[in-house]
Amino acid sequence: MTSARRISGQGADETVDSDAAFEKFRQCAVEVLQVPEEKVTKEARFADDLDADSLDLVELVMALEESFDITVEETELENIETVGQAFDLIASKL
Amino acid sequence: MSDTAPAGSGRCVLVTGGSRGIGAACVSWFVANGDRVAYLARSPAKAADGALALACDVTDPDGVEAAFADIEARLGPVEVLVANAGITRDTLLARMDEEAWRAVIDTNLTGTYRVARRAVARMLRLHRGRLIFVSSVGAFVGLPGQANYAASKAGLVGMARALARELASRSITVNVVAPGLVATDMIEALDASRLEQMKELVPLGRTATAEEVAAAVGFLASEGAGYITGAVLPVDGGMGMGL
Structure with a gap:
């Protein structure tokens, strides 16, 4: 389990683009999940912190696919529990 | 909306297989109800009154x-x-080739999956919606020669029940209508003696009109049916009772 925690360590050079993308991601989440912007942090857990059920997540994925013009496979969504994990998945496709 | 239009009307309604039979009766029912109606058909009939027909x-x-x-x-x-x-x-079955099996499942069951999936994507955002699947008493009676048809129509019931649970939190209801013998082209294709034989199995002793099935579909789409989901509503003159 400890090795999984290392995912969030990223180089500083990526941050500018990544910040803009995260802002877009956050707007999608705010709109679909109907939560205040400040709650959508990378550490936030969809179920516990954002009160999102599985249908909310389906809706969010569809909105993200549309907004970022990407495709997300079902299998890629397994084990995604936090906003940060979801964002990393989206960012990896940009 | 006219003064006489019932409450809850003016919705966007889509009917598949809307050019003939039960589908055409549903199109007429919803148009009369004041809804905005579209229908799909392989070969749409001449412009149906007030409905958008798409091939x-x-x-x-x-x-x-x-x-x-x-x-x-x-x-x-x-x-x-x-x-x-x-x-x-x-x-x-002994004479039913893969193509006859596949064609019926692909239209009746998988076709329903395709349109339901596409409709639900938008209904989720609306936080409301009504899915109504037209099954058949044949799903429960299982007439000889209809292994493919019965399987496809029974499949709709399982699909509807799974979706009823899946979508309930968004106020999307999913119900099934199970018509019996309905006076449509599909029944006309049966030979007369078989039809008479089948009518004997119907307590009401006659075929249904397509309009009688459409009325049940219209009810399940209505405001008054808001608490009904995962249900199978037989419109079969008593043919299936309890099956």
Whole structure:
């Protein structure tokens, strides 16, 4: 389990683009999940912190696919529990 | 909306297989109810009164996508879906080739999956919606020569129940209508003696009109049916009772 925690360590050079993308991601989440912007942090857990059920997540994925013009496979969504994990998945496709 | 239009009308309704039989009766019912109605058919009839007719075979995923895009642009997101498109390819199992099996499942069951999936994507955002699947008493009676048809129509019941649970939190209801012998082209194709034999199995002793089935579909789409989901409503003159 400890090795999984290392995912969030990223180089500083990526941050500018990544910040803009995260802002877009956050707007999608705010709109679909109907939560205040400040709650959508990378550490936030969809179920516990954002009160999102599985249908909310389906809706969010569809909105993200549309907004970022990407495709997300079902299998890629397994084990995604936090906003940060979801964002990393989206960012990896940009 | 006219003064006489019932409450809850003015919705965008899509009926598949809407050019004939039960589907055409559903189109007329919803138009009369004051709804904005579109229907899909492989060969749409001459302009139906007040409804948007689109040529679309539900076995074609790209065609379904294009039809929904067209409907959404012209009438808005689909709020009521009546999945009615269906075919028969009756023959005894020993003579039923893969093609006869596949064609019936692809239109009746997978076709319903295709339109339901596409409609639900928008209903989730609306936080409301009605899915109504047209099954058949044949799903429960299991007439000889209809292994493919019975399987496809029984499949709709399982699908509806799974979706009823899946979508309930968004106030989307999913119900099934199970017609018995209905006076449509599909029944006309039976020979007279077989039809008489089948009528004897119907307590009401006659075939249904397509309008009688449409009225049940209309009810399940109505405000008054808001607490009904995962149900199977027989419209079969008592033929299936308890099956």
